[in-house]
Amino acid sequence: MLSYEDALAVVLREARALPVERRAPEDAQGLVLAEPVDSGVDLPPFDNSAMDGFALRAAGAVLAAGREFEVRGSQVAGDDAATAGEGAWEIMTGARMPEGLDSVVPIERVEILERDGEGRPRLIRLAADVAPGDNVRLRAEDIARGALAVPAGRRIGANERMVLASLGATTVAVRRRVRVAIINTGRELVDDPARPLASGEIRNSNGPYLAARVEAAGAEVVLRETVTDEPAVFLGVLERALAAGADVVLSTGAVSMGRHDFVPDALRGIGADILFHKVQIRPGRPLLFARLAGGALYFGLPGNPASGAVGFRFFAEAALRAMSGMTPEQPLRMPLAAPWSKRAALRFHLKGLVELADGRLSARVLKGQESFKVLPLLLANAWIVVPVDAMALDAGDMVDVYGPGHLEAPMIGERLE
Numbered sequence: 001m002l003s004y005e006d007a008l009a010v011v012l013r014e015a016r017a018l019p020v021e022r023r024a025p026e027d028a029q030g031l032v033l034a035e036p037v038d039s040g041v042d043l044p045p046f047d048n049s050a051m052d053g054f055a056l057r058a059a060g061a062v063l064a065a066g067r068e069f070e071v072r073g074s075q076v077a078g079d080d081a082a083t084a085g086e087g088a089w090e091i092m093t094g095a096r097m098p099e100g101l102d103s104v105v106p107i108e109r110v111e112i113l114e115r116d117g118e119g120r121p122r123l124i125r126l127a128a129d130v131a132p133g134d135n136v137r138l139r140a141e142d143i144a145r146g147a148l149a150v151p152a153g154r155r156i157g158a159n160e161r162m163v164l165a166s167l168g169a170t171t172v173a174v175r176r177r178v179r180v181a182i183i184n185t186g187r188e189l190v191d192d193p194a195r196p197l198a199s200g201e202i203r204n205s206n207g208p209y210l211a212a213r214v215e216a217a218g219a220e221v222v223l224r225e226t227v228t229d230e231p232a233v234f235l236g237v238l239e240r241a242l243a244a245g246a247d248v249v250l251s252t253g254a255v256s257m258g259r260h261d262f263v264p265d266a267l268r269g270i271g272a273d274i275l276f277h278k279v280q281i282r283p284g285r286p287l288l289f290a291r292l293a294g295g296a297l298y299f300g301l302p303g304n305p306a307s308g309a310v311g312f313r314f315f316a317e318a319a320l321r322a323m324s325g326m327t328p329e330q331p332l333r334m335p336l337a338a339p340w341s342k343r344a345a346l347r348f349h350l351k352g353l354v355e356l357a358d359g360r361l362s363a364r365v366l367k368g369q370e371s372f373k374v375l376p377l378l379l380a381n382a383w384i385v386v387p388v389d390a391m392a393l394d395a396g397d398m399v400d401v402y403g404p405g406h407l408e409a410p411m412i413g414e415r416l417e
C-alpha cells in the first residue's frame with residue numbers, strides 16, 4: 001500500500017499554483033502573496049523624534065546634566081523640514097528632526113527655566129545626561145528603500161496590512177482563493193436539522209465540518225450538496241460543481257469496499273485519472289485521489305467523520321496550500337505526555353491535546369480515536385502523528401504535532417472538558 005509520504009508527493013505534484021491577479025491590499029485579506037513586495041520608500045521616511053521633548057545637537061559627545069539651552073523653535077508631527085542653528089527645539093513625537101539636531105531629551109528630563117508670554121519654553125536645563133542619538137528614529141531604520149518588505153508565499157493578514165499600508169502599496173500580486181466543492185454521499189444522510197430521523201438515517205455532519213474547514217483553510221466553498229448512492233445523481237452534482245468553478249472537489253463516503261461504494265467506478269466512467277486509492281494511514285485508509293478530465297483535483301474522503309477529517313487535513317490542505325502558493329507545512333515537535341502504542345503498521349493521525357504544564361508543552365493522545373466518534377474532535381486542539389514503524393512510544397518521546405487546520409496553531413489553555 002502507498003505510504004503517506006509517496007501519496008503526499010503525488011498530491012503536491014498535481015497541485016499547481018493558481019493564476020496571479022493584482023488587488024488592492026484591502027481586497028487581498030487572507031490571500032497569499034504571489035510576488036515579493038520590495039519597499040519603494042525608506043521607513044521611517046525622515047529622522048524623527050521618539051518623544052515629546054527637546055531636540056539638541058550632541059554631535060557625537062554626551063550632553064551633560066546641568067547644561068542650559070535656549071529654545072529656538074518648535075516642530076510638530078506633520079511639519080515640513082526645518083533647519084536649526086544653535087540651541088534646542090521643542091519637538092513632538094513623530095515630528096521631523098530639524099536639520100542639524102541629532103538627539104532628543106524627553107520633557108520629563110528637563111527643567112524649564114523660562115517661558116515666553118504664551119507659556120512656551122524659552123530656556124531649559126538638562127536634568128540628566130543626553131547621549132548622541134537618544135530618542136531619535138532614523139530614516140530607513142525600519143525598512144530601507146529597495147529592501148524586501150513582504151516575501152512571496154505570505155498570507156495577507158493584519159501584520160502584512162500594517163507593512164503594506166506603511167509602504168503605500170496600492171496593489172499586490174496574489175493568487176485567488178481556491179474554489180472547493182463538497183459532495184456528501186449516502187442515502188442515510190439528512191441535512192435538515194429540523195427533520196426527524198427515520199430508522200437508519202443519520203445527520204450529515206461531514207458537510208458542515210468540511211465547509212467550516214475549507215473556509216478556515218483560506219479557500220472558498222462554491223457548492224455543497226448531499227447525494228444518495230446513485231452514480232447518475234452523483235455525476236450530475238459533480239458536473240454542477242465543475243460548472244461552479246471548483247478547482248478541488250471533496251466527496252465523503254462511498255470509497256471503501258461495499259457494494260454501494262460507487263465513487264471510484266463513477267470517476268473512471270468519466271475519464272478521471274485515479275492517482276491513488278488507499279494509503280497506509282489510520283484513520284482514513286480508503287482515501288482516493290484523482291485528477292478529473294478538466295484538470296480539477298478530486299479527493300474522495302472516507303465517510304467516517306474522523307477519517308474524512310484526516311483526509312482533508314493531511315492531503316487536501318496540502319493541496320490548498322500549494323495551489324495558493326504557500327510552502328509545505330512544518331510540524332511542531334513535542335514530547336508525548338503519556339505512553340501510547342498501536343498494533344497496526346500504519347501512520348496514525350491522532351486527535352491530541354497540547355498541554356502546558358510547568359511552562360513546558362507536551363502532547364497527549366486523547367481517548368476515543370475510533371473514526372466514527374465526533375466528540376473527541378471537539379476535545380482535541382491538535383493532531384499527533386505517529387509514523388508507520390513506531391509501534392510503542394514512551395512518555396517524553398518526541399512526536400510531530402499539527403494544529404487543527406493548516407492556518408491554526410493549537411490553542412492552549414482553552415477549557416476543553
Ligand SMILES: Nc1nc2c(c(=O)[nH]1)N[C@H]1C(S)=C(S)[C@@H](COP(=O)(O)OP(=O)(O)OC[C@H]3O[C@@H](n4cnc5c(N)ncnc54)[C@H](O)[C@@H]3O)O[C@H]1N2
Nearest residue numbers: 184186204205206207253254255256257261302303304307
Ligand atoms: N469490508 C470493508 N469495510 C470497510 C473497510 C474495509 O477496508 N473493508 N474500510 C473501513 C474504513 S477504514 C472506513 S474509513 C470506511 C469508509 O467507508 P466509505 O468511505 O465507503 O464511507 P461510507 O461507507 O459511505 O460511510 C462510512 C461511515 O461514515 C458515515 N458517514 C458517511 N457520510 C457521513 C456524513 N456526511 N456525515 C456523517 N456520517 C457519515 C456512514 O454512515 C458510515 O457509518 O469503511 C469501512 N468499511
Ligand code: MOO
Nearest residue numbers: 283284285307371
Ligand atoms: O481508515 Mo477508517 O478511516 O479507520 O475508519
